[in-house]
Amino acid sequence: MPRMTGDAPAELLRLRSSIDNIDAALVHLLAERFKATQQVGELKARSGMPPADPAREERQIARLRALAHDAGLDPHFAEKFLNFIIAEVIRHHEAIAGVDPRA
Numbered sequence: 001m002p003r004m005t006g007d008a009p010a011e012l013l014r015l016r017s018s019i020d021n022i023d024a025a026l027v028h029l030l031a032e033r034f035k036a037t038q039q040v041g042e043l044k045a046r047s048g049m050p051p052a053d054p055a056r057e058e059r060q061i062a063r064l065r066a067l068a069h070d071a072g073l074d075p076h077f078a079e080k081f082l083n084f085i086i087a088e089v090i091r092h093h094e095a096i097a098g099v100d101p102r103a
């Protein structure tokens, strides 16, 4: 195991404190996003619209990939992350609409 030298522990604590703040922000942002998508799911169910909108997803992925590229984040990771979230949203929308996922 590498030895901790100088003020490495303090530096590690400082960085982890920043990571903890970022993780908290991510949780709050995701909670707000799911509140909005929940309302979209209810609106779609009321209007008889399908749970998924692949054309909208395609535009979001292209946009997020470009933003990730400009921000120095791996665009492939950004796409996987968004797809992971969208899959969960669609699952919620199917449940709201009473769609049986096994059907």
Ligand SMILES: C=C(O[C@@H]1C=C(C(=O)O)C=C[C@H]1O)C(=O)O
Pocket (backbone or CB within 6 Å): 037, 040, 051, 052, 053, 054, 056, 057, 060, 085, 086, 089, 090, 093
């Ligand atoms: C939220 C929507 O429903 C679905 C979920 C999306 C999302 O989480 O961003 C995008 C498109 C849809 O497949 C929507 O149509 O806007």
